[in-house]
Amino acid sequence: MNLNKELPKVVRVPSRFRNPIGKYRLHRTDECLGCGKCAAICPHGVHVKIGHIMTKNHYRCVGPDCPNPCYKTCPAGALSLKRNPTFDTLGDLRWTPDLLVSTWYMAETGDVPPGGLEYRIGESVGGFDRLRLVLPPSHRNESAPPDEEVDVGIELNRRDDTSHRVRIDVPFYGAGMSYGSISIIAMLSRVRAAALGTFCCTGEGGYPDELKPYDDHVITQVATGLFGVREETIQRVSIVEFKYAQGAKPGLGGHLLGEKVTPSVARMREAVVGYPLFSPFPFHSVYSVEDHKKHIDWIKAINPTAVISVKVSTPTDVDMVAVGSYYAGAHIIHLDGSYGGTGAAPDIAKKNIAMPIEYAVPMVHRFLQEEGVREKMTVIASGGIRTPHDVAKIIALGADGVCTGTAELVALECVRCHNCESGRGCARGIATTDPELTRLIDLDWGTQRIINLFSAWKKELVRIVGRLGMKSITELVGRTDCLVHLDYMKG
Numbered sequence: 001m002n003l004n005k006e007l008p009k010v011v012r013v014p015s016r017f018r019n020p021i022g023k024y025r026l027h028r029t030d031e032c033l034g035c036g037k038c039a040a041i042c043p044h045g046v047h048v049k050i051g052h053i054m055t056k057n058h059y060r061c062v063g064p065d066c067p068n069p070c071y072k073t074c075p076a077g078a079l080s081l082k083r084n085p086t087f088d089t090l091g092d093l094r095w096t097p098d099l100l101v102s103t104w105y106m107a108e109t110g111d112v113p114p115g116g117l118e119y120r121i122g123e124s125v126g127g128f129d130r131l132r133l134v135l136p137p138s139h140r141n142e143s144a145p146p147d148e149e150v151d152v153g154i155e156l157n158r159r160d161d162t163s164h165r166v167r168i169d170v171p172f173y174g175a176g177m178s179y180g181s182i183s184i185i186a187m188l189s190r191v192r193a194a195a196l197g198t199f200c201c202t203g204e205g206g207y208p209d210e211l212k213p214y215d216d217h218v219i220t221q222v223a224t225g226l227f228g229v230r231e232e233t234i235q236r237v238s239i240v241e242f243k244y245a246q247g248a249k250p251g252l253g254g255h256l257l258g259e260k261v262t263p264s265v266a267r268m269r270e271a272v273v274g275y276p277l278f279s280p281f282p283f284h285s286v287y288s289v290e291d292h293k294k295h296i297d298w299i300k301a302i303n304p305t306a307v308i309s310v311k312v313s314t315p316t317d318v319d320m321v322a323v324g325s326y327y328a329g330a331h332i333i334h335l336d337g338s339y340g341g342t343g344a345a346p347d348i349a350k351k352n353i354a355m356p357i358e359y360a361v362p363m364v365h366r367f368l369q370e371e372g373v374r375e376k377m378t379v380i381a382s383g384g385i386r387t388p389h390d391v392a393k394i395i396a397l398g399a400d401g402v403c404t405g406t407a408e409l410v411a412l413e414c415v416r417c418h419n420c421e422s423g424r425g426c427a428r429g430i431a432t433t434d435p436e437l438t439r440l441i442d443l444d445w446g447t448q449r450i451i452n453l454f455s456a457w458k459k460e461l462v463r464i465v466g467r468l469g470m471k472s473i474t475e476l477v478g479r480t481d482c483l484v485h486l487d488y489m490k491g
Contacts, residue, residue, distance in 0.1 A: 010110030022059025065115030107411035169197035178205025189446030225279035254279030259423030319367035339384025365398025
């Protein structure tokens with residue numbers, strides 16, 4: 001099964017809100033002559049002249065990064081620039097205001113921001129924010145291949161068996177976000193975007209009928225609660241994922257509050273409306289590699305050609321877990337780090353349990369190499385992948401690809417308010433099952449926003465791989481020499 005497809009043409013899809021938030025605001029005084037010079041020189045469409053009236057798209061302004069600033073060239077001196085105070089109220093150290101707004105920009109345009117925003121890193125004191133890619137200057141790298149010769153696709157099944165041979169066009173696919181945790185529109189937007197060349201996981205909340213037209217691009221998840229798991233759903237797909245643990249709350253299982261268990265969610269999960277739902281930890285039928293193999297054999301008996309993914313958190317012996325999964329018959333080991341999860345994940349778990357993903361991935365990569373099975377096992381990482389630069393960094397540490405999650409919700413204009421656990425807490429209509437709030441998102445708009453984000457990420461990854469003088473992203477796997485850690489830099 002080859003899912004290599006060209007992503008559709010990028011279509012600009014502006015914010016669904018009247019006043020999008022940008023980093024800068026321009027002020028125009030009454031001295032404005034209405035000459036239109038600002039509109040003529042601005043390359044970003046900030047100024048628009050309608051008759052004798054000048055209007056502004058503030059959020060597109062790149063501020064001091066503009067090579068020919070309108071506020072310096074205005075013949076009447078009628079323009080001035082200030083930082084938008086609302087901008088600085090957004091986000092946190094990991095998802096900074098710059099990262100949020102730059103993701104919105106990519107979702108609108110299909111390209112990385114031209115300036116004004118830091119779209120590569122956040123401001124935390126660890127993780128990917130302390131790692132840097134060592135990229136030669138683009139104008140000096142004569143060995144860089146043309147963009148059209150760079151391949152960023154990956155194989156998901158590298159074992160010589162009877163399961164589907166699956167190749168995707170980009171080194172990422174959508175992580176599990178179940179119906180119940182997010183709205184059906186958000187879920188469908190993710191799956192429809194994935195149908196252009198990759199996959200998206202259902203999460204543990206069952207397999208809604210609305211997803212069935214996209215079966216070839218769906219990963220169905222089998223988690224400890226077994227919500228909505230049936231033979232029919234396992235047979236529909238080419239990839240089945242066991243979720244043994246997730247990095248945002250290892251050892252705690254899942255929890256969906258009663259106010260999010262609406263009639264449609266209850267029907268899908270075969271539960272009672274208004275009552276909270278728990279996914280226990282762990283699978284109480286799996287305490288050894290032999291038990292794990294029985295689980296995989298169960299799925300293979302129902303769907304003999306299924307590719308099996310195993311999602312685990314990152315305990316200190318995660319390298320042994322990965323090798324055990326290989327010998328149990330899995331194709332993909334999905335390592336889920338603690339930086340991910342929605343706003344419903346408790347901070348006490350996210351910040352204090354399990355190993356940071358940037359330490360777990362190289363450990364697993366090396367151990368699989370030592371066991372002689374690295375070329376047969378696909379390593380997927382998740383948990384805090386916010387940018388294409390994060391993707392490249394974790395691949396250089398030893399992963400083959402990544403799972404995306406929060407970045408797709410940010411593309412739908414999530415503001416990271418951390419009210420995901422509440423039935424009506426998501427003012428943006430994303431992490432909700434409330435019918436009224438769900439209608440805040442148009443499905444075609446949501447799908448195109450995520451397609452645009454994927455297109456921007458793919459272009460940037462092609463640029464990164466090319467600047468490193470490589471023709472395939474598979475050449476970057478385990479290339480820690482392409483990274484530098486700020487805490488260990490000499491001098």
